[in-house]
Amino acid sequence: xxxxxxxxxxxxxxxxxxxxxxxxxxxxxxxxxxxxxxxxxxxxxxxxxxxxxxxxxxxxxxxxxxxxxxxxxxxxxxxxxxxxxxxxxxxxxxxxxxxxxxxxxxxxxxxxxxxxxxxxxxxxxxxxxxxxxxxxxxxxxxxxxxxxxxxxxxxxxxxxxxxxxxxxxxxxxxxxxxxxxxxxxxxxxxxxxxxxxxxxxxxxxxxxxxxxxxxxxxxxxxxxxxxxxxxxxxxxxxxxxxxxxxxxxxxxxxxxxxxxxxxxxxxxxxxxxxxxxxxxxxxxxxxxxxxxxx
Amino acid sequence: xxxxxxxxxxxxxxxxxxxxxxxxxxxxxxxxxxxxxxxxxxxxxxxxxxxxxxxxxxxxxxxxxxxxxxxxxxxxxxxxxxxxxxxxxxxxxxxxxxxxxxxxxxxxxxxxxxxxxxxxxxxxxxxxxxxxxxxxxxxxxxxxxxxxxxxxxxxxxxxxxxxxxxxxxxxxxxxxxxxxxxxxxxxxxxxxxxxxxxxxxxxxxxxxxxxxxxxxxxxxxxxxxxxxxxxxxxxxxxxxxxxxxxxxxxxxxxxxxxxxxxxxxxxxxxxxxxxxxxxxxxxxxxxxxxxxxx
Numbered sequence: 001x002x003x004x005x006x007x008x009x010x011x012x013x014x015x016x017x018x019x020x021x022x023x024x025x026x027x028x029x030x031x032x033x034x035x036x037x038x039x040x041x042x043x044x045x046x047x048x049x050x051x052x053x054x055x056x057x058x059x060x061x062x063x064x065x066x067x068x069x070x071x072x073x074x075x076x077x078x079x080x081x082x083x084x085x086x087x088x089x090x091x092x093x094x095x096x097x098x099x100x101x102x103x104x105x106x107x108x109x110x111x112x113x114x115x116x117x118x119x120x121x122x123x124x125x126x127x128x129x130x131x132x133x134x135x136x137x138x139x140x141x142x143x144x145x146x147x148x149x150x151x152x153x154x155x156x157x158x159x160x161x162x163x164x165x166x167x168x169x170x171x172x173x174x175x176x177x178x179x180x181x182x183x184x185x186x187x188x189x190x191x192x193x194x195x196x197x198x199x200x201x202x203x204x205x206x207x208x209x210x211x212x213x214x215x216x217x218x219x220x221x222x223x224x225x226x227x228x229x230x231x232x233x234x235x236x237x238x239x240x241x242x243x244x245x246x247x248x249x250x251x252x253x254x255x256x257x258x259x260x261x262x263x264x265x266x267x268x269x270x271x272x273x274x275x276x277x278x279x280x281x282x283x284x285x286x287x288x289x290x291x292x293x294x
Numbered sequence: 295x296x297x298x299x300x301x302x303x304x305x306x307x308x309x310x311x312x313x314x315x316x317x318x319x320x321x322x323x324x325x326x327x328x329x330x331x332x333x334x335x336x337x338x339x340x341x342x343x344x345x346x347x348x349x350x351x352x353x354x355x356x357x358x359x360x361x362x363x364x365x366x367x368x369x370x371x372x373x374x375x376x377x378x379x380x381x382x383x384x385x386x387x388x389x390x391x392x393x394x395x396x397x398x399x400x401x402x403x404x405x406x407x408x409x410x411x412x413x414x415x416x417x418x419x420x421x422x423x424x425x426x427x428x429x430x431x432x433x434x435x436x437x438x439x440x441x442x443x444x445x446x447x448x449x450x451x452x453x454x455x456x457x458x459x460x461x462x463x464x465x466x467x468x469x470x471x472x473x474x475x476x477x478x479x480x481x482x483x484x485x486x487x488x489x490x491x492x493x494x495x496x497x498x499x500x501x502x503x504x505x506x507x508x509x510x511x512x513x514x515x516x517x518x519x520x521x522x523x524x525x526x527x528x529x530x531x532x533x534x535x536x537x538x539x540x541x542x543x544x545x546x547x548x549x550x551x552x553x554x555x556x557x558x559x560x561x562x563x564x565x566x567x568x569x570x571x572x573x574x575x576x577x578x579x580x581x582x583x584x585x586x587x588x
Contacts, residue, residue: 026443026444026448026451027448027449027452027468027469027472028448028451028452028455030451030455031443031447031448031451031452032443035443078408079408082404082405082408085404087399087400087401087404088401088404105381106381107381107382107451107454108451108454110376110379110381110382110404111376111447111450111451111454113408114372114373114376114407114408114411114442114447115442115443115447115448115451117408117411117412118411118438118441118442118443118447119438119442119443121415121434121437121438122435122438122439122442125431125432125434125435125438126435127432127435132427133426133427133428133430133431134427136427136431137419137427137430137431137434138419138421140415140419140431140434141416141419141420141421143415144412144413144415144416144419145416147412148408148409148412148413148416149320149325149326149329149409149412149413150320153325153405153408153409153412154320154321154322154325154409155321156405157320157322157324157325157401157402157405157409158321158322158325160401160402160405161322161324174321175321178321
């Protein structure tokens with residue numbers, strides 16, 4: 001299988017797993033519809049793909065990566081639903097479709113986001129998830145550290161707090177390390193745990209890779225806001241600029257941001273040197289992140 | 295120690311534990327202040343108290359109950375913060391103090407709630423929480439089932455969905471079993487797990503007790519909305535009535551609701567028969583729930 005097809009197959013696997021997750025068992029079917037809507041939103045599935053790729057790199061079973069992959073996507077989806085709320089970014093459109101609070105209503109979007117976060121922890125702690133309890137517990141803990149006030153939510157909160165203010169490069173990186181980097185890094189950790197792999201030097205190399213692609217992801221996002229077009233992006237082009245958001249191009253210039261992106265892509269490749277050709281797919285993912293057009 | 299002092303001591307223990315939780319380590323100190331504000335809000339601490347009481351009934355170590363007790367209070371606090379939001383109940387006052395989104399702002403309240411939920415799962419999965427991984431993992435899973443779209447959030451969502459509509463008694467009970475009952479029941483389960491106790495017949499009796507006090511709690515809440523006074527309640531008396539909310543008094547009449555409450559109190563006592571005098575404190579808690587004035 002070529003690398004493009006491999007990445008597509010993990011995306012598809014994620015979609016299938018997510019589809020199967022939400023049996024209509026709730027006393028409020030609309031809540032579950034909204035969760036479904038938020039989960040199956042045409043996302044790029046980068047976090048689950050990372051879990052699968054690391055699982056395979058470390059000779060794991062793909063089945064043992066499924067709940068972790070879905071948990072990450074549940075956390076990511078919940079964060080998007082809450083970020084889009086009127087009190088936050090107030091976005092009506094996400095990937096070309098109405099955001100959750102537009103499609104349903106604000107209360108439903110808040111609750112669907114809440115329940116998606118809970119779902120993530122439900123998934124990795126499932127009794128029939130065929131991994132040792134100690135591994136699953138580590139997954140829970142790492143996921144919580146990455147998602148909460150030590151990670152993603154802190155980054156989001158820092159972002160909201162500094163809206164319309166200029167940040168320096170260090171602050172900007174710190175924000176993104178929390179806001180998006182933490183979850184991408186933990187995808188790698190969960191991928192390794194799903195292969196029951198806890199060797200520290202391997203993890204160290206993978207963490208460096210994760211750090212690089214996490215920042216690259218954000219730099220590319222900022223560049224796309226300037227160079228992309230609304231239809232491909234699924235959100236209004238230029239919206240960061242309009243909102244006076246701190247971005248890499250604003251701090252480094254467009255050319256400087258592109259240079260930074262290329263450097264990060266190379267850092268990601270370099271971190272994988274120790275794995276030789278086995279890490280080809282992870283390299284391809286780094287390239288995809290740096291070169292995507294949406 | 296008399297029973298009243300015992301309950302007060304568990305409330306105090308909870309406060310101390312919660313105080314110690316939130317070291318100012320976040321990149322956004324205001325987020326952590328908001329979490330602090332939401333956690334240390336003068337609550338009754340019924341869920342942590344239940345954890346401690348069951349832990350002690352089953353000869354557990356109190357220290358092993360602490361993280362579980364705090365986790366439950368974190369989930370409960372997050373749900374209050376989100377319930378109070380303008381898009382939900384739109385409450386400006388909670389226990390006589392400004393609600394989180396009034397004290398801070400809406401975005402901060404949404405994010406503080408999100409991070410408090412994450413914190414709950416972080417706490418019970420801590421590596422240095424001195425319980426076997428399998429027990430902690432069960433705690434995570436039970437907490438997730440009780441808090442998410444199979445439990446609390448589903449109840450809240452059902453409530454929002456049926457605002458201003460009359461429910462029948464069965465629907466009302468089903469709503470409250472999810473909205474408040476699930477978390478009270480899981481407090482009991484976590485208390486038992488904290489004592490490393492998994493005997494099914496014991497748990498069955500305790501679950502019946504939990505079911506009874508869960509419903510009693512809500513019936514009493516509904517009665518207080520009619521009979522309490524605004525100052526003692528910390529929220530406007532008569533607000534359910536004004537919002538045309540379905541309540542036990544609305545369905546059963548005030549006398550009928552009081553009769554129901556007394557029946558539930560007796561059910562709770564009966565469920566504890568098998569424990570003899572050891573369960574005196576749990577009985578006292580049931581009485582407190584039925585007889586409190588706020």
